Amino acid sequence: MSTERDILITEVALRDGSHAIAHQYTVEQVKKVAKALGEANVPYIEVAHGDGLGGSTLQYGLSRTNEMELIEAAVSVCGDSKVAVLVLPGIGTITDLKQAVSIGAKMARVATHVTEADVSAQHLSKAKEMGLETVGFLMMSHMAPVEKLVEQAKLMESYGADTVYMVDSAGALLPHQVKERVRALRQNLQVNVGFHGHNNLSLAMANTLAAIEEGAQRIDGSIRCLGAGAGNTQTEVLIAVLENMGIKTGIDLYKLMDTAEEVIAPLLQSPQEITRDNLVLGYAGVYSSFLLHAQRASKKYGIDSRDILIELGRRKVVGGQEDMIVDVADELARQRKAN
Amino acid sequence: MSTERDILITEVALRDGSHAIAHQYTVEQVKKVAKALGEANVPYIEVAHGDGLGGSTLQYGLSRTNEMELIEAAVSVCGDSKVAVLVLPGIGTITDLKQAVSIGAKMARVATHVTEADVSAQHLSKAKEMGLETVGFLMMSHMAPVEKLVEQAKLMESYGADTVYMVDSAGALLPHQVKERVRALRQNLQVNVGFHGHNNLSLAMANTLAAIEEGAQRIDGSIRCLGAGAGNTQTEVLIAVLENMGIKTGIDLYKLMDTAEEVIAPLLQSPQEITRDNLVLGYAGVYSSFLLHAQRASKKYGIDSRDILIELGRRKVVGGQEDMIVDVADELARQRKAN
Numbered sequence: 001m002s003t004e005r006d007i008l009i010t011e012v013a014l015r016d017g018s019h020a021i022a023h024q025y026t027v028e029q030v031k032k033v034a035k036a037l038g039e040a041n042v043p044y045i046e047v048a049h050g051d052g053l054g055g056s057t058l059q060y061g062l063s064r065t066n067e068m069e070l071i072e073a074a075v076s077v078c079g080d081s082k083v084a085v086l087v088l089p090g091i092g093t094i095t096d097l098k099q100a101v102s103i104g105a106k107m108a109r110v111a112t113h114v115t116e117a118d119v120s121a122q123h124l125s126k127a128k129e130m131g132l133e134t135v136g137f138l139m140m141s142h143m144a145p146v147e148k149l150v151e152q153a154k155l156m157e158s159y160g161a162d163t164v165y166m167v168d169s170a171g172a173l174l175p176h177q178v179k180e181r182v183r184a185l186r187q188n189l190q191v192n193v194g195f196h197g198h199n200n201l202s203l204a205m206a207n208t209l210a211a212i213e214e215g216a217q218r219i220d221g222s223i224r225c226l227g228a229g230a231g232n233t234q235t236e237v238l239i240a241v242l243e244n245m246g247i248k249t250g251i252d253l254y255k256l257m258d259t260a261e262e263v264i265a266p267l268l269q270s271p272q273e274i275t276r277d278n279l280v281l282g283y284a285g286v287y288s289s290f291l292l293h294a295q296r297a298s299k300k301y302g303i304d305s306r307d308i309l310i311e312l313g314r315r316k317v318v319g320g321q322e323d324m325i326v327d328v329a330d331e332l333a334r335q336r337k338a339n
Numbered sequence: 340m341s342t343e344r345d346i347l348i349t350e351v352a353l354r355d356g357s358h359a360i361a362h363q364y365t366v367e368q369v370k371k372v373a374k375a376l377g378e379a380n381v382p383y384i385e386v387a388h389g390d391g392l393g394g395s396t397l398q399y400g401l402s403r404t405n406e407m408e409l410i411e412a413a414v415s416v417c418g419d420s421k422v423a424v425l426v427l428p429g430i431g432t433i434t435d436l437k438q439a440v441s442i443g444a445k446m447a448r449v450a451t452h453v454t455e456a457d458v459s460a461q462h463l464s465k466a467k468e469m470g471l472e473t474v475g476f477l478m479m480s481h482m483a484p485v486e487k488l489v490e491q492a493k494l495m496e497s498y499g500a501d502t503v504y505m506v507d508s509a510g511a512l513l514p515h516q517v518k519e520r521v522r523a524l525r526q527n528l529q530v531n532v533g534f535h536g537h538n539n540l541s542l543a544m545a546n547t548l549a550a551i552e553e554g555a556q557r558i559d560g561s562i563r564c565l566g567a568g569a570g571n572t573q574t575e576v577l578i579a580v581l582e583n584m585g586i587k588t589g590i591d592l593y594k595l596m597d598t599a600e601e602v603i604a605p606l607l608q609s610p611q612e613i614t615r616d617n618l619v620l621g622y623a624g625v626y627s628s629f630l631l632h633a634q635r636a637s638k639k640y641g642i643d644s645r646d647i648l649i650e651l652g653r654r655k656v657v658g659g660q661e662d663m664i665v666d667v668a669d670e671l672a673r674q675r676k677a678n
Binding site for chain 1: 513514538540541542543544545548563564572573575576577579580582583584593596597599600604609610611612613614615618619621622643645
């Protein structure tokens with residue numbers, strides 16, 4: 001039986017959601033979730049460390065269970081659903097990808113910062129050689145102007161991506177910005193366009209609908225909002241909204257609602273709310289890893305950590321430039337003294 | 340010092356939020372919240388039982404503290420902010436309203452079902468006589484076609500409403516439906532248009548932006564989502580989003596964020612999430628009071644309570660018609676047997 005689907009959903013609770021539970025998934029939990037998602041007819045289920053294959057490190061947080069065991073567990077129970085893996089070049093290797101494929105992963109999503117698509121070339125082409133479906137995943141998309149985003153997406157297309165995702169990692173984009181970007185991607189790419197949103201500004205659903213309106217064909221969701229920061233577009237809610245709009249996903253809404261309530265909610269260490277910290281990250285449009293550094297600098301220089309984060313967002317500081325945080329705090333403190 | 344405001348915000352956590360904490364507000368809590376909201380320069384603060392003045396009954400839930408004490412407490416500490424009260428004709432009386440005014444309430448919001456604006460005539464005209472700012476509040480707006488909504492809004496305007504609100508009580512409206520409705524109201528009313536949303540479909544923020552885009556000048560929010568069902572448009576997040584869009588509310592964002600985190604979050608008995616029950620209510624577009632009845636009928640007739648609620652939504656069943664729930668369950672059970 002073939003299923004009619006206008007939009008292809010990828011469920012990311014077993015990858016992005018890993019951040020929300022400090023990478024503590026067990027084989028038992030992953031089996032329960034993946035089985036339920038398979039029964040609800042979710043087409044793609046992403047499984048990996050929150051920072052992708054190989055992410056289990058002191059720097060990114062150690063996983064309780066080896067991710068290959070989790071991928072194998074998901075594959076064993078998810079029926080017709082396909083298991084996807086995320087991989088960030090520099091963290092996850094081709095060897096990691098090969099291993100994931102050998103145990104049943106069917107899709108590789110290769111993620112880079114929005115201005116660094118060139119580092120995805122080898123991973124995307126190797127994934128294609130292995131016969132995988134391929135996705136190029138442009139993170140922190142709000143940081144690049146539209147033309148730059150399109151240029152980088154075209155690079156990923158040239159490396160063999162079947163779909164290019166615009167990823168609003170900080171949950172910072174506004175609906176009109178999503179529309180403008182997805183429209184430009186659709187006009188300039190031959191391949192499919194996807195959207196992955198975060199809810200830090202309570203706009204994940206609005207942005208997802210904006211992306212669909214402009215022709216995005218693939219959408220990520222996390223059931224019960226189980227994702228980094230304030231979580232992602234809440235999958236079971238999205239399916240309900242799309243049903244009310246007459247857009248088909250092929251997913252069984254009742255089964256998904258039951259899974260959210262009975263399987264996912266009990267896993268959550270604390271429910272996904274828009275807290276002050278998550279809101280600030282979305283408002284400033286910066287990496288979540290900056291938060292703690294900014295709070296430390298705030299104490300040292302007597303500047304509100306929010307002012308520091310907003311200034312970092314203005315300067316489009318990226319991961320790896322954490323030393324800029326102290327510079328900015330120092331500069332703001334001098335300015336205040338001078339005024 | 341006058342404050343420039345493109346949009347006038349009414350904070351409803353001390354009224355709609357009363358539902359979320361089973362009407363257990365104390366004088367101490369209300370003082371703390373209202374003081375903080377006043378310091379953040381929030382123009383209007385609504386204080387009352389969740390179902391409006393006089394709502395403290397066995398039927399709607401007993402308040403821990405007499406609402407007049409809570410109103411008085413809010414007025415005493417909220418500085419330049421104005422205290423608003425909600426009143427539903429049939430529950431709250433003109434006498435209740437007079438008492439609220441005598442202790443400092445400055446705005447009356449008179450609420451009726453979207454097709455029953457005629458019952459607001461007396462309350463609105465008396466409120467006007469008392470020198471109050473007046474709002475007509477059309478609840479369950481998704482249940483009426485656009486023409487009906489406009490007709491009812493015009494009635495409220497004729498009774499003396501300074502603003503008419505479109506209220507998405509069940510959190511059931513989609514952004515394009517909000518746009519269509521607000522546009523029609525703006526075209527047909529002389530007075531201001533407001534919007535009050537709920538987040539059952541994760542669309543409160545999207546719908547609020549849609550309403551503003553079409554010219555709504557007044558918006559309700561609840562800090563930390565503290566409202567009935569899945570809560571309202573989260574006020575502090577809305578202010579952040581509007582700042583990023585260049586729309587002025589005159590509200591101090593940092594103070595509001597701090598209030599949400601430090602004053603409101605500790606009050607919540609459980610955080611505001613989109614649970615299965617809340618999602619079903621938004622998806623079906625029915626009254627929250629139907630939920631328990633539908634779950635009971637589900638057990639008796641062996642029909643999924645969601646199917647019952649969706650059918651009730653299709654038939655646009657309203658509060659007071661709870662006997663229809665059993666009829667619908669019985670009918671669905673017979674249909675299944677026949678098939």
